[in-house]
Every structure is written in C-alpha cells, then in structure tokens.
Amino acid sequence: MPIRIVHTADNHIGMPFRQHEDETRNQLLEERFEALERLIDTANNNHADFFVISGDLFDSTRVKTPYIERTVGILTKFTGTSVLVLPGNHDFYAGDDTEVWKRFQKASSECLNIELLTTTSVVTFEVSGETVQFFPCPCPSKTGKDPVIAWITDVEKTLSALRIGIAHGNVTGLGMDANDHYFTMTMPDLEAIGLTTWLLGHIHVPFPTTTSGSESQLFMAGTHTPDSVRCKHSGSAWLLDFEESQLKNYKRLSPGKIKFVRIDRSLHHLNDISELQKICDSLDPHAVLLDLKLSGQLSTDEQNELHKSIETIQNRFRTCTVDLDIKNKIDSSTIATLYPQGTLAERLLSTLLADSQHPNDVTLAHDLIQEISNS
Ligand SMILES: [Mn+2]
Structure with a gap:
C-alpha cells in the first residue's frame, strides 16, 4: 500500500x-x-x-x-x-x-x-x-x-x-x-x-x-x-x-477557482476596441478579476465607443478595475485646423499620419511641435 x-x-x-x-x-x-x-x-x-x-x-x-x-x-x-x-x-x-x-x-x-x-x-x-x-x-x-x-x-x-x-x-x-x-x-x-x-x-x-x-x-x-x-x-x-x-x-x-487577469493594451483603432471586447467576452466573469490598463490614441468617436465597451465589460464582471491613459488622436482635420498647409509642421505630421505602421509617431511629433511652439 x-x-x-x-x-x-x-x-x-x-x-x-x-x-x-x-x-x-x-x-x-x-x-x-x-x-x-x-x-x-x-x-x-x-x-x-x-x-x-x-x-x-x-x-x-x-x-x-x-x-x-x-x-x-x-x-x-x-x-x-x-x-x-x-x-x-x-x-x-x-x-x-x-x-x-x-x-x-x-x-x-x-x-x-x-x-x-x-x-x-x-x-x-x-x-x-x-x-x-x-x-x-x-x-x-x-x-x-x-x-x-x-x-x-x-x-x-x-x-x-x-x-x-x-x-x-x-x-x-x-x-x-x-x-x-x-x-x-x-x-x-x-x-x-x-x-x-x-x-x-x-x-x-x-x-x-x-x-x-x-x-x-x-x-x-x-x-x-x-x-x-x-x-x-x-x-x-x-x-x-x-x-x-x-x-x-x-x-x-489546482484547487484555485479565481484568476487575476491584467490586460495591458495600446488602442489606436475601432478594431483594437472590438478586439479588447472579444478578449473580455472570452473570460469567465465570475472567476476572473479583471484589471484593464489601456493606453493609446483615439478620436472622439472612438473614445465614445471605448467608453461604451468598458461599461459593458464592467457590468459583466464582478471585479473590473480600469486604468485609462488615452490621448486624442491626431487626424487630418486636427492637422488642417492647427497648421497652415505647406508648413513644415503640416508636411511632417501629414507624412507621419500616412505611416500606419507607427501610429504613435504622429502624436509624439505633434507633442514635440506643441512643446517647441510653447517655449
Ligand atoms: Mn511565508
């Protein structure tokens, strides 16, 4: 025995x-x-x-x-x-x-x-x-x-x-x-x-x-x-x-029945929001203690979508904490409003905006230009 x-x-x-x-x-x-x-x-x-x-x-x-x-x-x-x-x-x-x-x-x-x-x-x-x-x-x-x-x-x-x-x-x-x-x-x-x-x-x-x-x-x-x-x-x-x-x-x-899940995401498009929603939908809201850490740049419309999404997620989960660090997205209309066409700033930002591979660059450049012009 x-x-x-x-x-x-x-x-x-x-x-x-x-x-x-x-x-x-x-x-x-x-x-x-x-x-x-x-x-x-x-x-x-x-x-x-x-x-x-x-x-x-x-x-x-x-x-x-x-x-x-x-x-x-x-x-x-x-x-x-x-x-x-x-x-x-x-x-x-x-x-x-x-x-x-x-x-x-x-x-x-x-x-x-x-x-x-x-x-x-x-x-x-x-x-x-x-x-x-x-x-x-x-x-x-x-x-x-x-x-x-x-x-x-x-x-x-x-x-x-x-x-x-x-x-x-x-x-x-x-x-x-x-x-x-x-x-x-x-x-x-x-x-x-x-x-x-x-x-x-x-x-x-x-x-x-x-x-x-x-x-x-x-x-x-x-x-x-x-x-x-x-x-x-x-x-x-x-x-x-x-x-x-x-x-x-x-x-x-494995006697445990709960799980702490942290989702750390950078959001730039509507797709990223639906992707986030999908991941959260796949988790068991009774077992998972959810911790969202969201950053990125979104337009006003996209930010409204995100807030709706977060509300749905928070209603579903017993525990869901959210840490938001979302910046306003720089799009062509923002550039047109702030910088006259043909200026160095306008041309630089428009070029960076066209580079979808690096969505952070245009925001970074915009922040720097604002910093220089304010100093
Ligand atoms: Mn000990």
Whole structure:
C-alpha cells in the first residue's frame, strides 16, 4: 500500500486584500476558505493518509477567531490519518502565548486528527505497516537567519522509515530573498540532511515546475489559490505517493477557482476596441478579476465607443478595475485646423499620419511641435 500525502502551504487565511473594494475583498477572502475545502475534498477522494500544511496557513498571528474556527472546521473533514500544521513565518510560533495558535488549539481541542507542529521533534506514525517520520521545522518569528532545519542533523533517523521534513522559508535559487531574511535554506543542505523528501512552503510558486513526475527530493507547495495579479499559476498543491519509503510519483493539484487577469493594451483603432471586447467576452466573469490598463490614441468617436465597451465589460464582471491613459488622436482635420498647409509642421505630421505602421509617431511629433511652439 502506498503512503499518500496532500501537501499545501501559504493558504494565508484571513489575508486582508486591502487594495480591493469591499465586494472583491470578500470574494477573495471567501475563495481562500473554499479552495482549502476543495483541496480537503480532493485529498479525501484520493484516500490520502496525510494532509500537510507547510506554513502560513494563516495570514498573521492575529487572525480573527471566526476565521480560525472555520479553518479548523474544514480541516476536521479530512478522513485520513492526520492533518499536520506547521507554523510559517506569517503565522509563526513564539511560545504558548502566540494568539493564533492559542485560538487554533482551543478550536481544535476535540479534533484528534489535527496535529500542530510547534516543536522540533520527530512525529512518528505507523500506516499500512510502514513507519512514517515527520521532521517539523516551525518558524519562531516573522523573519530570521538561523537555519530552522539544523536540529535534524543530530537526530537519529530510522533509515527504513519514510522520512519527511516539513519547513517554511526561502530556498536559494527558488526565491528572491537576497538578504536571507526568511530562514534561507540551500538545496545542498536540504538534500544532505538524510531525509526522503522535503515538503516546503513560503515561495508562492510551486516546485518542481513540472506538473507530474517521479523524482524530486523537495516540493514547494505554492499558494493554493491565486492571491494577486503576480500569481501566474491557477493555485497549486501536491499529491504525492510513496512506496517502500521512496517517492513513487507526484502530481500537481489546482484547487484555485479565481484568476487575476491584467490586460495591458495600446488602442489606436475601432478594431483594437472590438478586439479588447472579444478578449473580455472570452473570460469567465465570475472567476476572473479583471484589471484593464489601456493606453493609446483615439478620436472622439472612438473614445465614445471605448467608453461604451468598458461599461459593458464592467457590468459583466464582478471585479473590473480600469486604468485609462488615452490621448486624442491626431487626424487630418486636427492637422488642417492647427497648421497652415505647406508648413513644415503640416508636411511632417501629414507624412507621419500616412505611416500606419507607427501610429504613435504622429502624436509624439505633434507633442514635440506643441512643446517647441510653447517655449
Ligand atoms: Mn511565508
């Protein structure tokens, strides 16, 4: 019988999303619970033995009690052997007084299948005749330089057991923490410490980069559902199978149901507007949080069309923010009105206007001429 683990991290329950408006904020807050719930369902449907959370289940150490209780309610539904919860750097464990974990332990006191990993000591299970050892490395603070994995070096390991390290922090080469503020680990250190596999959190992007395979000593869960427009994946987690204390295969799961989409376009013709409209029509207005960044030059009529289009798009999407930087288009009548025929300015602008390959040039030249004539 294989040992099956679902691995997640960086769920950031209670993330405030302050930059968004109320409705969007609620949608995003809610999605983090729902995606966790979908992941538990997937774990149950796949008969997973363990559900491992490698840090930052919560967004902060002061997350509201109702959020903690709701999270515990979701985790309790896991039907496997145990849910293992590691404090990360956002929800670090600095002793029994740490608010989030005090409340978490109170909320989960009746839940025998939830194990909070606050100490650096081996947690052992016997499952289907196999021994599984977990080596938790909880974060003691929000930032830190001391390697959280060091304690494992001196610990006696059962070499016939499946040995799984659980840690949260930056990994050199994977993250971008140039100052080593986030418990930086190196791949050689992780590989040399004598464990079968590492289940890590902190970097919100999954590692390995392949969606399935059979060889990797370390896994970065990635955030389970997108948290900003910077998130390029659709939410991730891992389904891992081990046999005879070795990794047999891994598969990426995608529990997320929302997507941040930024459309950055330069508009010059009616065609560009209908093209924009078409792209927006192809997106799911309930799943996509749309962010339009529109620039370019349009005539008055074209600008009216654009405003109608934006109104249609905004009515369709639950969330759509628009950043507009549209300049008035320089056309032949603008040139004729401003510059007498035959002047250098008129000839230059008319020539540039005829060059449809470079629609920005005529506007740029016009701006420069205005600047010179005003100085
Ligand atoms: Mn983190």
